[in-house]
Amino acid sequence: MPKGPTKRRPQTTARLLEAAQETFAERGFYGSSIEVICERAGLTRGAFYSNFRTKEELFFALFNLHAQRVIDHLTQAVDELDTADDPLRTVLRRMNTVDETERRWYLLSTEFTLHAIRHPATARTLAEHDRRLREEIAHLLARLFDRLGRRPTVDLDSLARLTTAVHEGALAQNLVEPDQLASEQLAVTYLPMLIDTVSEPVSPKV
The missing domain is CATH 1.10.357 (Tetracycline Repressor; domain 2)
Structure with missing residues (x-):
């Protein structure tokens, strides 16, 4: 479950959104895994789940x-x-x-x-x-x-x-x-x- 806001939350969210836009554009929704999005954003799965549930x-x-x-x-x-x-x-x-x-x-x-x-x-x-x-x-x-x-x-x-x-x-x-x-x-x-x-x-x- 996403945690409460932190000082780094906006930057982390922005990186995930940018990585998701690029990954979805290349692979589509089904072909884009959370792992690939996190890797492109340079973040961990934990960072993902601190911002988004799914x-x-x-x-x-x-x-x-x-x-x-x-x-x-x-x-x-x-x-x-x-x-x-x-x-x-x-x-x-x-x-x-x-x-x-x-x-x-x-x-x-x-x-x-x-x-x-x-x-x-x-x-x-x-x-x-x-x-x-x-x-x-x-x-x-x-x-x-x-x-x-x-x-x-x-x-x-x-x-x-x-x-x-x-x-x-x-x-x-x-x-x-x-x-x-x-x-x-x-x-x-x-x-x-x-x-x-x-x-x-x-x-x-x-």
Whole structure:
């Protein structure tokens, strides 16, 4: 069981997370043992178990780091909405452009999702993490509509699910056929029409 906080705990945790990111990227979730992660971090198994109970718990710590990265990126995109010539498509292009970090995370999270589907308790934990991230995305969608001068006519949680599905589905196709479909192509082409369909203009205040 993880022990209480110590002065060295943050550094140890950071080393484990960095080593886990690298090891998961190379070997996948199933192929990455706690021993290999500890060896890469230059730490003992005791150090691991002082911070995390299981490899699943380590994954969820990485999930939280990735979720914050996503929210920071989307927040910056929405903040810059007013300065673009074609605001909505510019934001969607930025939101759906994929770098190597995002690619690696997609591979890991897809494998872990399959693991969670086979283990109901893990699935419930993953669903709760997804819910918290989706809540943040829904808040950003509300800001996006506000910046566009429109009012959503659908539930924003459901819309967050749909936009996430488009992003992840397009990314999967891009990774399989990178020369046929850019990661942002589907979002940039079709989401503007969706945004118009599921919202209405806000009447200017008199």
